[in-house]
Amino acid sequence: MCEFCHQHGEGKKWYLKAEHYSEELLNDLNRRHFIREFLQKYGNETGAKFEQDFQKAFQGPAWLKKLIYHFQERRQRRDHFGQVVPLEDLAQVMDLASSIVRVPCICRKMNKGRLDAEYCFGLGLDAEKLLDIQEVFLETFRRGPEDAPFDRLSKEEALDLLRAFEKQGLIHTIWTFKTPFIGGICNCDRADCLAMLCYRYDFKSFFRAEYVAEVSGDACIGCRECLALCQFGAMGFSVMDQKTFIDPVRCYGCGICRSACEMEAIQLTPRQDHPLACNLW
Ligand code: SF4
Ligand code: SF4
Structure with a gap:
């Protein structure tokens, strides 16, 4: 089992524990502040800038890169970490989340400037539960004044989309927003996703599947x-x-x-x- 299964799952799959999707965790002010800052930061950054930071780390001596990676990976595990999860386990995850909403992919927005790539699912992130940070969601994801950024899906609709994404070669990953709260499922692709960019630079931002x-x-x-x-x-x-x-x-x-x-x-x-x-x- 991965490190999080031991730390947060009592030796079982940590992402199948209901409390990791709970409103109680979502309502934590520190976590909400983090979600706000996350959206503001990545909603206004580009993928090229993200990659430049990696290249800078590689330009220095090897010990400095190792040191930077050590501290950044620790921070990543604490704040926003992922794991590859196959379809059958995601079906169980969806039973634990109070709702599933479809949102545009922030990585593809950063890399292509496009908001029509709706490859991500928010878990438990309904508009009415996020009133204090709704404005940031709208700024980040809304394409036009009439557009609703929270398109609610049934479990079956979400699973159908996930099956279609698999045919496109997209990998399913789950992500924490202040670990262990799990707030999203992404469908990642080698060309556009920052998680895969981290993988290429050998920076650990997500675990392999179980x-x-x-x-x-x-x-x-x-x-x-x-x-x-x-x-x-x-x-x-x-x-x-x-x-x-x-x-x-x-x-x-x-x-x-x-x-x-x-x-x-x-x-x-x-x-x-x-x-x-x-x-x-
Ligand atoms: S080569 Fe064809 S039959 Fe063999 S594992 Fe791949 S898809 Fe399946
Ligand atoms: S990493 Fe490659 S070989 Fe392994 S399950 Fe995914 S697609 Fe198949």
Whole structure:
């Protein structure tokens, strides 16, 4: 289990604990202040500026980069940390959240200046519960005066969207707003998401999933349909066997490769049971 499962989940999956979605946590003034500042900061920044900060860290000596990463990663874990979560666990997450709202993706806004990429879901973030920070939400997400920034979804609607996002190769991640409160589900893509930019710079902003994927050699027919979906470079193809294989050291356990496989040859298994992947987060 990941560090948060031990710290916040009593050794079970921390994101399946109902209190991490509670109004009590959302009403904490410190947390609300953080959400306000988060939206104000990232609502007005660009992805290029975000990347420049990484490049600066890489220009200095190695010890300085290590020091900066150490403190920034600690802060990230405290304030806004993520984890890859596959679809079936997200179905359980949605039962715990009091509501699901669809909002534009702030990363894609920063990178493309576009608000029409509605790839993110807020959990429990209804307009009426956020009166004191509603204005900041409107400034960040509203496209026009008539536009409602909180488009409420049923669980089934949200799951249908998540399945469609998997076909596009998008990875599901959950995010804290002052850990352990979980306020959002993102659908991340290598090109535009800041979480994936952190991954490229080897900065830990999210944990791997509690799972790792495996290909069943008997079921795989070698069609290669799944290969293009993996954003973590974990899939390969054996010319000799004419089958796909997955490197458990690189696999983040997102499970999206499964969405391409008509043979159902790819399964997720618990990371804790895998001899090579159990300590990789
Ligand atoms: S999509 Fe399925 S059957 Fe095709 S190569 Fe991938 S694992 Fe094998
Ligand atoms: S191989 Fe692992 S990381 Fe890659 S898509 Fe499949 S589950 Fe995700």
